[in-house]
Amino acid sequence: MDLGLKGRIALVGGASAGLGRATADRLASEGCKLALWSRGGEALEKAAEEIRAHYSVVVATIAGDATDPATAAKVAWQAERALGPIDIAILNAGGPIASEATKTDPDEWRRSFQLLAITPIELATALLPGMRSRGWGRIVSIMSSGIRQPIPELAYSNACRSALAAWLKTIAPEVIADGVTVNGVVPGRLDTARVAALDKARAEKTGSTLADVRAQSERSIPAGRYGQPDELAAYVTWLCSDLARYQTGTFVPIDGGMIRGI
Template structure:
């Protein structure tokens, strides 16, 4: 399928690894150009070396205002067609292992910056009566994950924001959706494996095998599989899909609306 994004430009947050990197590469392979944002300059430079002028790089911490300012400078007067709001998650903790400090830090890293950046970017989309806003969150917004109370809580709040925003901008050619990935072979899964290993006394490999066995398809997802779905949602083909939280989890969510 031709996604019809070969002349479009996207902002991809957390583009140095994991889901962000996979989505960035998928969009570039489809002929789009991107603004890639992350803290690790060497990883972004690798992406730019491979894809050349199709990649603009912003190195910075997404929780900082100065990074948002640099993003706007990178957009300049050009048209922005979509944004992928994505970053790593907070520490793996149970409710009773947390302190209020942990909640304050998680609010900044999981929720606050996303709202601030999206509110800045909406005007770029309304100016052209077109836009795609895609949040990459977690299956925890539909089914809480043990030992991830900070992620469970704040990612669900992001979904509430996304749904509300989707209704406000739907008539302006702008879609707002959330992808809720289950376990995938990305660096982020390692913190969950380590936490479960520490709590259970089992080896990392034992925990990994148990987690994979618990997925109905029998394995972790591949980042490129996830990225192909993201690219379609970011394309003109998905103009009637908005306000949705779509799982990509190999059937792991137990609920009927998983």
């Protein structure tokens, strides 16, 4: 199936690892040119080198911390300077700290809101005018099941990502007539360093072994296992394709049946 992505220019956040890296690989396999963004360093450069070597596509890297208010404008500018007008923006970075919902901290709220809401909103806002004027664009946000079903101890994530979802849902109808779609994916538990770190923290807190925590977590998923990053990346790539041009304003779970609500 031709997804119509060859030659498209994609900016992928959190691209050095996990879900962002898997998405970068999938988009590269469809012939996209890539601007990979994360805080930078060895892992990001290694990802770029591997993708260039494997898919023979142009890959640029951009270092920037999504908790820094100056980052969104810098990333948008550097990505377009390196590769030209951005067609596809994958809004993604790391997750916030875990915390009991009744024990949150104002500074951590500010940091998490910048990471999970303000930076992606500013990034999309910077890229949307160009996408609209060219009559084609894709914004896909990697979110969390917490926007559908709050996750205990991930209060910052549940709340800040819900704000982002509300903004994305607000802009989707405003830009679809210009050929720009705006969607999100809602991961349940996919096998990445982030999920491993959360499991480790839970094991330490409860005095269980890491293996027991993971086994219990997997039993709560009807599919009986954690998902693989590519199982999300494949769907994100579909959302970026020309074939998905009529799909906008949606937030689709990729969760092995974990979210029980309709």
